[in-house]
Amino acid sequence: MRAAHTEAQVRAAEEALMAGLPPGALMQRAASGLAHAVLALLDGAYGRRVTLLVGGGDNGGDALFAGALLARRGAAVDAVLLTESPHEAGLAALRAAGGRVRRGTAAPRELPDLVVDGIVGIGGRPGLRDDTVAALEAHAPAGSGVTVVAVDVPSGVEVDTGRTPEDAHVRADVTVTFGTHKVAHLVDPAARACGVVQLVDIGLAPHLPAPAVEALQAADVAALLPRPTPASHKYSRGVVGVRAGSGRYPGAGLLAVAGAASGLVGMVRYVGDPTVLDRVREAHPEVVGVGRVQAWTVGSGGDNRAGAALRAALADEVPLVVDAEALRHLDAPVRREGGEPVPAVLTPHAGELAALLDVERAEVEADQLASARRAAERYDAVVLLKGSHSVVAHPDGRVRVNTSSTPWLATAGAGDVLAGLIGALLAGGLAPYDAASVGAWLHGAAATYASQGGPVVATQVAAAIPEVVRDLLT
Ligand SMILES: NC(=O)C1=CN([C@@H]2O[C@H](COP(=O)(O)OP(=O)(O)OC[C@H]3O[C@@H](n4cnc5c(N)ncnc54)[C@H](O)[C@@H]3O)[C@@H](O)[C@H]2O)[C@@H](O)CC1
Numbered sequence: 365m366r367a368a369h370t371e372a373q374v375r376a377a378e379e380a381l382m383a384g385l386p387p388g389a390l391m392q393r394a395a396s397g398l399a400h401a402v403l404a405l406l407d408g409a410y411g412r413r414v415t416l417l418v419g420g421g422d423n424g425g426d427a428l429f430a431g432a433l434l435a436r437r438g439a440a441v442d443a444v445l446l447t448e449s450p451h452e453a454g455l456a457a458l459r460a461a462g463g464r465v466r467r468g469t470a471a472p473r474e475l476p477d478l479v480v481d482g483i484v485g486i487g488g489r490p491g492l493r494d495d496t497v498a499a500l501e502a503h504a505p506a507g508s509g510v511t512v513v514a515v516d517v518p519s520g521v522e523v524d525t526g527r528t529p530e531d532a533h534v535r536a537d538v539t540v541t542f543g544t545h546k547v548a549h550l551v552d553p554a555a556r557a558c559g560v561v562q563l564v565d566i567g568l569a570p571h572l573p574a575p576a577v578e579a580l581q582a583a584d585v586a587a588l589l590p591r592p593t594p595a596s597h598k599y600s601r602g603v604v605g606v607r608a609g610s611g612r613y614p615g616a617g618l619l620a621v622a623g624a625a626s627g628l629v630g631m632v633r634y635v636g637d638p639t640v641l642d643r644v645r646e647a648h649p650e651v652v653g654v655g656r657v658q659a660w661t662v663g664s665g666g667d668n669r670a671g672a673a674l675r676a677a678l679a680d681e682v683p684l685v686v687d688a689e690a691l692r693h694l695d696a697p698v699r700r701e702g703g704e705p706v707p708a709v710l711t712p713h714a715g716e717l718a719a720l721l722d723v724e725r726a727e728v729e730a731d732q733l734a735s736a737r738r739a740a741e742r743y744d745a746v747v748l749l750k751g752s753h754s755v756v757a758h759p760d761g762r763v764r765v766n767t768s769s770t771p772w773l774a775t776a777g778a779g780d781v782l783a784g785l786i787g788a789l790l791a792g793g794l795a796p797y798d799a800a801s802v803g804a805w806l807h808g809a810a811a812t813y814a815s816q817g818g819p820v821v822a823t824q825v826a827a828a829i830p831e832v833v834r835d836l837l838t
């Protein structure tokens with residue numbers, strides 16, 4: 365599991381760890397990890413030009429000590445001070461190692477190979493001052509190819525929320541972080557500013573509490589996956605029912621069935637528009653009609669009958685996935701007629717979540733973590749906010765973020781496949797929170813697998829699910 369913590373959690377853990385260490389030991393660990401990451405990126409130090417952008421806190425200290433290490437290895441290291449009070453010991457170390465120190469935002473005569481963003485870390489306020497933006501532009505102009513390495517977090521993003529409320533922030537190619545991931549490394553839009561995140565172990569783990577946000581890794585997914593035993597039969601593995609697609613969107617019914625029929629349950633039933641049913645049977649001869657199910661997927665590509673389909677599924681006293689058109693017919697909290705709670709997974713994209721919360725889409729996109737949490741609480745259901753790093757929020761406040769995807773997955777019908785797949789996982793016995801997060805992981809991994817770096821369509825994503833599962837289990 366990849367764990368991400370808040371600033372306060374990190375500071376408390378750091379305090380506990382430092383109590384047993386000599387002063388400055390943690391910064392040395394951080395700086396050494398940072399310097400080694402830079403050395404790997406530059407494939408050596410000798411003759412390489414590195415510029416440090418240095419703020420007034422310990423984040424700048426990390427950059428200065430790492431710069432000293434790089435200078436001792438033969439790199440030409442320049443520190444640009446963006447503060448009146450840089451980390452004194454760090455500055456002395458850099459100078460002693462032969463590094464040069466400058467102030468001001470003037471452009472260098474020659475661009476460096478790599479810029480280290482040591483402007484602010486977890487102590488930073490969101491946004492960057494104008495002079496900082498100018499210094500950044502002068503040393504790593506957009507499109508220049510200068511590699512940008514952020515120390516701990518890209519300066520200017522909001523560390524605990526993943527928001528980027530001020531547009532001014534660093535956009536890094538690589539972020540080198542310490543001790544644990546921070547929320548901003550996982551949650552968009554901040555996660556997009558991090559580039560590749562590398563974690564340096566500084567010994568913090570024993571002092572860390574339960575994470576604020578986590579991300580499943582392949583081994584976690586493998587451990588959670590329902591799988592058959594020698595005693596299994598098709599009913600014991602679970603039956604998923606799909607109420608999706610319509611005369612207007614027949615393909616969505618087919619794609620939801622394709623996601624459900626990826627072999628993770630014993631049987632798939634399709635209930636809905638007769639013309640869609642005929643096409644489902646042609647494409648998936650193993651799919652059957654009306655009967656008992658252990659979970660429903662409702663709403664993908666639905667029409668004005670989606671409300672009735674939702675009511676019928678709710679009446680069945682089994683867990684359900686509520687997608688697309690069916691989301692419009694939901695009441696908060698999600699309840700059966702009679703008022704009992706229903707285990708449910710809602711799968712909105714940002715526009716649909718905005719409608720569920722009665723806010724603007726832009727607000728959801730800007731504050732994905734809080735929006736998903738708020739909806740999970742209000743609807744008393746697991747909410748999967750779809751995006752490049754989909755957010756899965758539990759009504760009790762827990763959150764998982766999915767990082768297995770590829771931008772090529774942003775393609776029509778991909779959401780229908782996901783809804784069917786999560787329905788199958790619910791029918792297979794997973795709790796809604798696990799079904800949603802395992803489903804999002806498999807879906808993203810299937811897209812990545814099918815894409816191989818190139819374009820994919822939703823049908824190919826569904827077809828790649830068994831291959832991804834096979835890889836996981838063997
Ligand atoms: N907490 C930990 O476990 C560790 C922390 N370390 C480093 O220490 C960092 C935290 O250091 P600090 O607490 O000193 O805080 P930061 O260095 O993140 O920032 C605080 C300083 O920046 C100024 N500042 C805040 N927002 C600003 C903005 N938007 N523009 C310009 N200046 C701004 C503040 O006035 C203050 O001087 C971490 O991110 C990490 O890099 C590491 O050295 C080792 C371990």
Ligand SMILES: Nc1ncnc2c1ncn2[C@@H]1O[C@H](COP(=O)(O)OP(=O)(O)O)[C@@H](O)[C@H]1O
Pocket residue numbers: 713750751752753754769770771772773774775776777778779780781782807
């Ligand atoms: N930029 C992106 N990178 C990775 N995955 C994405 C991106 N944008 C969207 N996705 C994923 O693609 C799918 C799109 O689903 P959705 O918006 O419901 O489309 P549709 O309704 O056409 O099926 C979701 O699983 C979402 O997480």
Ligand SMILES: [K+]
Pocket residue numbers: 423481482483484485514515516517518519
């Ligand atoms: K930084």
